[in-house]
Amino acid sequence: MSASSRFAVAVHILALLETNANQALSSSSIAASVNTNPVVIRRILGRLNKAGLVHTEYGADGGTRLARAAHEITLNDIYHATENCRILPLHASSPNQDCRCGRTIQPVLSSIFSSAEAAMQQVLANKSLAEVVREMQAQAKPPVVQPS
Amino acid sequence: MSASSRFAVAVHILALLETNANQALSSSSIAASVNTNPVVIRRILGRLNKAGLVHTEYGADGGTRLARAAHEITLNDIYHATENCRILPLHASSPNQDCRCGRTIQPVLSSIFSSAEAAMQQVLANKSLAEVVREMQAQAKPPVVQPS
């Protein structure tokens, strides 16, 4: 029922690219921040490249940069780039078509599940990478509490 | 991670119980409609029992009935009874805490992911089992198209 952690890692990668926008980052340096293997990062970068969210260059001094401004990338863009499957799957094997219930339930569920998923994606679509980075920086410097 | 179809099967089970409310159904008869093994059904019924959505009786002439009226059971109730995990998981292993990005991303993501999940569950909470059954019955008898 759950998605993979690719989505969370992808947001992490893109936030890192945005906060280091002056240089191209290698999969190794990104992996050091995410705390995983560079190949795991490259696999996700492959999806982000295919979606046109980043641009990668080969060779010495190569690496990855954002392909768009951070305020023009939504979390829903990142979600679609990294996850394939429906969040709420139907039956593993088709129900009994000789039963009225078995015949009719899947179209009804499919429609409801699509609405539920759309509501989730709407929240993601309303949040840009730029906002995420801003919230992360606010997290880093918590507001000072006034002494009483 | 693989996705679970427990939620879809659970809705199927409960819709079947509602449309056969005059009798208790055995796991075998339910399995015949879902097109799977009775033990698979009993595993899901165990979760629905624990959540108080159905009531099961042992022995000859035993079986399962709805524990509440269908209009008092929402899809969100069923969702919570059958699925455990968050829909949008964070990193598999904790990011590097020596990196500003690694330190700050998880609380930000966690909050956003909670909002996204809440939006999805709100859609499910607005749909009752009774409505699902009604839509299934409408599916079974499609409206007649007026001849031109």
Add this chain to the structure above:
DNA sequence: TGAATATGAAACAAGTATAGTTACATTTTA
């Protein structure tokens, strides 16, 4: 009392997806 019917639970196999790792061919730059 005993047979029949049902659940609950344990154990196991098979399939699938993810995460991590190693290895290597390819590309680019200095």
Add this chain to the structure above:
DNA sequence: TAAAATGTAACTATACTTGTTTCATATTCA
């Protein structure tokens, strides 16, 4: 040409789901 980087394949370990068999337990009824 050497160094540094990517892309990709292959392999392992882990975990979850689905399906299956088996059996103890509970209940009903003849």
